[in-house]
Amino acid sequence: MxxxxxxxxxxxxxxxxxxVPVFTGLSLRLASHESLALTGPSGSGKSTLLNILCGLEGIDGGEVHVLGHEGASLSNDQWAGLRRQRIGVVFQDSNLMPALTLEENLKLRADLAGRSFGPVRDWLSRLGLAGLEDRYPDQVSGGQRQRAALAMVFVMGPDLVLADEPTGSLDRHTARDVADALFHWQQAQGCSLILATHDLELADRCNRRLDLAGGGQQ
Ligand SMILES: Nc1ncnc2c1ncn2[C@@H]1O[C@H](COP(=O)(O)OP(=O)(O)OP(=O)(O)O)[C@@H](O)[C@H]1O
Ligand SMILES: [Mg+2]
Structure with a gap:
């Protein structure tokens, strides 16, 4: 698949x-269960590609198929439905709701995806956020918010995860723990993962790597 x-x-x-051209004929294919790292210098189009793959950015030409859907044929509502239930998106300025605690955010996310709440506190704790469940997003650090954003994807249980610099604001040790949790979860879940990163150690943990320097043409 x-x-x-x-x-x-x-x-x-x-x-x-x-x-300003970003892509002039990019092609890529990712199988279910596969992980792909997008690398390349700042401005090479990593975030743009992630945005295109979840319907937040349009395209000028070519074709994009995601989870069996042709991107151009999807309405904004249909893209939103995919992001709610099947495409987990982890961006640095995360989708945490400021008026909800971290735990409430996770519960809402699971609810929107039609999942049972399950042990949401366990997910927070596995990502090193035990004790912060009742804090609001503006009461934790940027790196803690980033991990909470990842926990949101875990409770949602998507078929495809798009993560933009998921360990970008973490120290080396925490970054390794979070990457362990991410890859362990991805394999258990059997979903596909595309992550953008400047960290080549993290990129090497993915099945494949696509360097977007020069537009990613291969
Ligand atoms: N909304 C926008 N309007 C105009 N140009 C944009 C817009 N978003 C991105 N760009 C340009 O498109 C190119 C690709 O940007 P993108 O954010 O995808 O790069 P990136 O690889 O994610 O970089 P970084 O590593 O810094 O996050 C850059 O030249 C950027 O300036
Ligand atoms: Mg970027």
Whole structure:
């Protein structure tokens, strides 16, 4: 089973009168259960590709298939439905609701995905957040928020995870623990994972790596 299939992707951003090309014919295919690291210098298009794969950014040409759907044929509501139930997105400025505690955020996330709550405190604790369950997002550090965002994906149980620098604001030791939890969970869940990272040690833990330097053309 293929979870992501991109062919001939073209994307540019209009900045003033000029169009700045990011992708001029990118192709990639990812099987279910596979993990892929997106690497490449700042500005090479890693976040743009993740945004395209979850429907938050449009494309100019080519085709994008995600979890059996052709991207161009999906309405915004259908993309939102996929992000609620099947595509787990971990961005640095996470989707934590500021008015809810970390635990309440996880419960809401599970609820929206139609999952039973399960042991949400266990997920927080496995990511080193024991004792912070009742804090609000603005009462924890950036790295703790990032881990809570990852816990949200764990409780949601998606088929595809898109993670933008999931360990970007963590120290080396915590980053390794979080990566352990992420890959362990991904294998147990049998889902596919695409992560963007500047950390080559983390990239090496994925099944494959795509370097987007120069537009990722291969
Ligand atoms: N909304 C936007 N409007 C115009 N240009 C944009 C926009 N978003 C991104 N870009 C440009 O597109 C290119 C790719 O940006 P992107 O954020 O995808 O890079 P990245 O590989 O994620 O970089 P980083 O490693 O710094 O996170 C950059 O040249 C960036 O300036
Ligand atoms: Mg980025």
């Amino acid at each position: 293929t979870s992501v299939n991109v062919s001939g992707l073209r994307k540019s951003y209009a900045t003033g009168a000029e169009a």
